[in-house]
Amino acid sequence: MTAAEILAAHTREVADFPQPGVMFKDLTRLFRDPDAFALVLQDIADRWSGTVDVVAGIEARGFIIGAPLAQRMSLGFVPIRKAGKLPGETHSQTYDLEYGTATIEVTADAFATESGPRVLLVDDVLATGGTAAAACRLVESAGAQVVGIEVLLELGFLAGREQLPGREVRAILVD
Ligand SMILES: O=P(O)(O)OC[C@H]1O[C@H](OP(=O)(O)OP(=O)(O)O)[C@H](O)[C@@H]1O
Numbered sequence: 001m002t003a004a005e006i007l008a009a010h011t012r013e014v015a016d017f018p019q020p021g022v023m024f025k026d027l028t029r030l031f032r033d034p035d036a037f038a039l040v041l042q043d044i045a046d047r048w049s050g051t052v053d054v055v056a057g058i059e060a061r062g063f064i065i066g067a068p069l070a071q072r073m074s075l076g077f078v079p080i081r082k083a084g085k086l087p088g089e090t091h092s093q094t095y096d097l098e099y100g101t102a103t104i105e106v107t108a109d110a111f112a113t114e115s116g117p118r119v120l121l122v123d124d125v126l127a128t129g130g131t132a133a134a135a136c137r138l139v140e141s142a143g144a145q146v147v148g149i150e151v152l153l154e155l156g157f158l159a160g161r162e163q164l165p166g167r168e169v170r171a172i173l174v175d
């Protein structure tokens, strides 16, 4: 089975969650299947290997994918957190997503160990693209360079890619 087939087989759709009108894509069945999850992580690692210096994941579901991916690629992991969770000096960005508004932050010196490191941004779902676009602005405000955005699932009908012009966006599965 391909990574896309595995992902499709492990996706559960939940209507009207977290609010009426949203068809929520629940990927927890993938995370609880170790062989399926490992195959998907390896697919991502193979795609970006040698082209990035660090993996950044967006709270919360981007952490589930980003941290084990970074380990698999022998790279460091930087958490992009929801507002108020990181101590010390931070950069922040506020944005709209499919079902609300949020602010994300990153530690000001998160990318300070190298000059302009190449960052792979990781999340589970690309919906309207608000989250990913804000994360790109955030990482670049902290002095790093976003070379790619990897998501497991892209909701094509929400046209999130249009918020990411010129960006290398890869989705394992487009719905
Ligand atoms: O493309 P967008 O419309 O911006 O939506 C995508 C974002 O929405 C979800 O996160 P959510 O904010 O629900 O947080 P969670 O990971 O903490 O559940 C998902 O994990 C993405 O980060």
Ligand SMILES: Nc1ncnc2[nH]cnc12
Residues within 6 Å of the ligand: 022, 023, 024, 025, 026, 097, 098, 099, 125, 127, 128, 155
């Ligand atoms: N429909 C959806 N399913 C899962 N995560 C999402 N994040 C934003 N929209 C989503």
